[in-house]
Amino acid sequence: xxxxxxxxxxxxxxxxxxxxxxxxxxxxxxxxxxxxxxxxxxxxxxxxxxxxxxxxxxxxxxxxxxxxxxxxxxxxxxxxxxxxxxxxxxxxxxxxxxxxxxxxxxxxxxxxxxxxxxxxxxxxxxxxxxx
Numbered sequence: 001x002x003x004x005x006x007x008x009x010x011x012x013x014x015x016x017x018x019x020x021x022x023x024x025x026x027x028x029x030x031x032x033x034x035x036x037x038x039x040x041x042x043x044x045x046x047x048x049x050x051x052x053x054x055x056x057x058x059x060x061x062x063x064x065x066x067x068x069x070x071x072x073x074x075x076x077x078x079x080x081x082x083x084x085x086x087x088x089x090x091x092x093x094x095x096x097x098x099x100x101x102x103x104x105x106x107x108x109x110x111x112x113x114x115x116x117x118x119x120x121x122x123x124x125x126x127x128x129x130x131x
Contacts, residue, residue, distance in 0.1 A: 033067035034098050034124055037115070040082060041091035042074040047109045048091045054112045062119060063127040
């Protein structure tokens with residue numbers, strides 16, 4: 001009798017874990033950013049350092065609608081991204097649509113208000129009042 005109860009408890013725990021895992025997978029699958037904002041730069045470049053608070057502000061303002069990705073192209077591990085995106089100088093911002101197709105690019109420091117214009121032009125609305 002004890003063995004049966006233990007087995008039933010284990011089955012119940014496993015079923016609960018599987019249910020939680022399925023919910024987590026569905027949650028992550030359902031979140032597709034409308035725009036991916038790729039920042040190519042370096043942590044050692046002054047204009048790139050100036051972009052860091054801009055990237056954080058964009059993440060906070062637009063939430064899951066915009067995925068912000070940073071590549072430090074002066075590191076061996078991320079140097080290939082410079083070639084992939086064909087950058088000539090840093091920082092460079094590349095904006096990709098939901099199909100990963102580039103629709104806009106900018107070189108140099110890019111102010112938050114200018115990025116807002118790009119995102120608003122794609123129909124993305126802020127989730128917060130921060131500006």
